[in-house]
Every structure is written in structure tokens, then in C-alpha cells.
Amino acid sequence: MAYTYSPSKLTQILHANGHAKIKVTSVTEVFGGSINKTYEVQTNGDSLFLKVNDSPHSHDMFKAESRGLELLAKHAKLNIPKPLFITEQEKDHLFFMTHLNGQSNAGDAYTFGVELAQMHKTTNNRFGLSHDNYMGSLPQQNNFQPTWADFFILNRLQPQAKLARDQNRITAETVKKLDRFYGRMNEIFPEENTALIHGDLWSGNFMFTDKGPSIFDPAVAFAHREQDLAMTKLFGAFPVDFYNGYLDTFPVENGFEQRTDAYNLYPILIHVNLFGGGYAHQFSTMLDNYV
Numbered sequence: 001m002a003y004t005y006s007p008s009k010l011t012q013i014l015h016a017n018g019h020a021k022i023k024v025t026s027v028t029e030v031f032g033g034s035i036n037k038t039y040e041v042q043t044n045g046d047s048l049f050l051k052v053n054d055s056p057h058s059h060d061m062f063k064a065e066s067r068g069l070e071l072l073a074k075h076a077k078l079n080i081p082k083p084l085f086i087t088e089q090e091k092d093h094l095f096f097m098t099h100l101n102g103q104s105n106a107g108d109a110y111t112f113g114v115e116l117a118q119m120h121k122t123t124n125n126r127f128g129l130s131h132d133n134y135m136g137s138l139p140q141q142n143n144f145q146p147t148w149a150d151f152f153i154l155n156r157l158q159p160q161a162k163l164a165r166d167q168n169r170i171t172a173e174t175v176k177k178l179d180r181f182y183g184r185m186n187e188i189f190p191e192e193n194t195a196l197i198h199g200d201l202w203s204g205n206f207m208f209t210d211k212g213p214s215i216f217d218p219a220v221a222f223a224h225r226e227q228d229l230a231m232t233k234l235f236g237a238f239p240v241d242f243y244n245g246y247l248d249t250f251p252v253e254n255g256f257e258q259r260t261d262a263y264n265l266y267p268i269l270i271h272v273n274l275f276g277g278g279y280a281h282q283f284s285t286m287l288d289n290y291v
Contacts, residue, residue, distance in 0.1 A: 005052070005094075010041060013094065017085045021045075035137050040099060047099040049081065054091045055137070062086045062095040064133035068199075068218040069097070075196055076119040078112075079214035100209045100216070107208025109238065113245025115213060116228070120250060122196040124222040127151035135200060135219045135270050138163075148192075148224045149185040152266070157182075160269040164280070169272050174284045180291040181265075188262050188290060190253040195225035200267070202235045226252060230263035261286045 007024040014022045026042040027050075036058075041048040051062065066083035073080040084096040128144035128151060141159055145151040161178055164170040198205070199219030206215045229246065232238045265286055271279040 005039065005050070010050070013087060013089070014096070017087055017096075019084070041096075047101075048084070049097050049099040051095040051097075052092050053095075054093070057137075057139075058093040059086060059088070061134045061137065062093055064131065065095070065218065066097075067131065068133060068220040069216070071196070071220055072119070072198065072215065072218055075122040076215075077115045077212075078119065079209050079211040081214070081216050100207060100214050101211075103208045103210060107213060109208075109213075109241035110245035112206070112208075112213035112238075113242040113247075114249045116198075116215075116242075117246045117250035120195040120197065120225040120228070123193045124196075125194075127194050127222055127224075128155065129221045133199075133219055133221075135267070136274055138270060138273060140199075140219055140221075142221050148189055149182075151221075151223060152185065152189075153182050156266045157269065160266070160273055164269060164272050167273070169276055170280050170283065174280070174287065177284065177287045177291050181262075181287055184290060188259060189224065189226075190255075192224060192226075194222040195228075197221060197223050197225060197228045199223070199228070201228045201231045202267075203232070203238065204235075206238075224263070225250070226256060226259065227263045227266075229256070230260040231267055233260055234264050234267060261289050 005027055007027055010024040010027060011022070014024065023044045024041055025044060028040045030038045030040050036051040036053045039050040039052070041050050053061070063086060066086065069080055069083050072078070073082070079100065081100060082098040084098070086093060086095050126144040126146060127148055129142035132142050133140050141155040143155055145154060157178065161170065161175060165175055197220065198215050199221055200217060201215065205217045206213065208214070229252070265283065268279055268283045268286060272283055
């Protein structure tokens, strides 16, 4: 980062971006993510949340995130952070948004499930989105496609598999198994209407707040709603009442548990490209369940 972001410096930045009544009183770094530096910004009013990144594509990444948050807020009752503005300081890009006040005790997981299910009832006539965005720090294509199979293959798996193969992170044999998986997709996935999904719904991207369940850090698209549900099980499942609330509101077809790994091929492939390590073996093993 180019700057140390003191309260006085952030106050100047806020004033220069149309928030002349706000005075920053303290800045506390928040840890937990691997992509951005993040801060809780206390002010003379409500607290704010700040992301800082100096990578060349960080402005585009923040802009896509902002558009995703706005889309979720338009169609969900969930507590969504409100984007404020994105600005630049030398090589740094700064993204200000409203702060979520997390609860120390567990919140209403059943309501969380109900409200996510209701959001998933927001549909579109094609799979995709009007703009591309990011999954973590990797570009995510959202070209409109007529079917879930086309969308999942062309916009999700193929671009990441090519990147992984070009970097020698997956083997030629794994690519062959993935090609066989493509041929079985219509057998594996149930046919459904598109759904507005969060797109990166693991346990680190939700919390219970004083205003109800919240989701953030989205990678939105109109996709298959089960993709969100599958990812909730990838790095530690959500509370049982979450699934009860969801399924009471919007049941899924039988066999979902057997489809979970199929959806999660995509986020695991993202992890192959971001972190390497044992994720390539996990990806190959997951494919073995279907080919």
C-alpha cells in the first residue's frame, strides 16, 4: 500500500468524495481475507468498512463487487452492505461501504435460509449477467448462455481449467476426465429456471448482524441456485436451521447431496489457480465421482 491510512487522511478522502460531514475517529485493521487489506472505520456517525488493494485490476474488481452488492440489495431482504464510493490514492484503490455490526451470539439461521430462498426466486431468461466480475481475485466470465450446461462449461469450468493447465497445475488426464464430465452434465443436474445467486457463498461470506442475516463479497450471476447451496457445504456447512428454512421455502429435487461435488468443482478449481497445493488432487478426486 502507498499510504498509511490515518483517521485524518481518511477524513480528507471522505470529504473529497462528497461526505463532508463525516469525521473519522479511529481506524482498525480487520483480518480474515487474503485478497484485500480491510479496515473498520469509526466515525462521528455510523462506522464504515474499507477495502484497499494496489493490484492493477483492483478498481475493476471493486466496481464489479459494488454492482453485485447493489443487485443483491435490490432483490433480497438480507442485510447487504451499501457501497459508497471507490477512489484512488497513488497506486491504491479504496472501496468504502457501510459496516456490518456482527452479533457475538448466533442469529436466526432459519430466517437466513428463507431469505436466501426468496432471493433465488429472482430469475432471468438466460444464464449469465450483463457484466463480468470476479471470483476471489480471478476474472469470472458471465456471457449469457441458453442452458446451465453451456454456462457452467463455457463461463466457469473451461476458462479456469485452461488457466490451471497452462500453469501445469492440473494434468492432461484430469482435463480428459473433465471433458467426460461435460458429456454427463445433463444427467447430473436438474433442469431449472435461472436464479440470482451470490456465487461465492462460503462460511466466510455471511454473518448474523444486528439487522439480520447478511451476505457480502459476492460473485453474482443468474445461474443454478443449487450452486449457492453446494458452496455452503464446501468449507464447513452452515447451521442446520439454515437448510431447514431454505428447503421449507424452495425445495430442491432429490439427490442434491450427490450433486454437491459437481457444483463445487468450480470453486475448487479457483483454489487450484489461486493457491495450488493439494487442491489439484481434490479437484481430480471430486471428478472421479461423476466420470
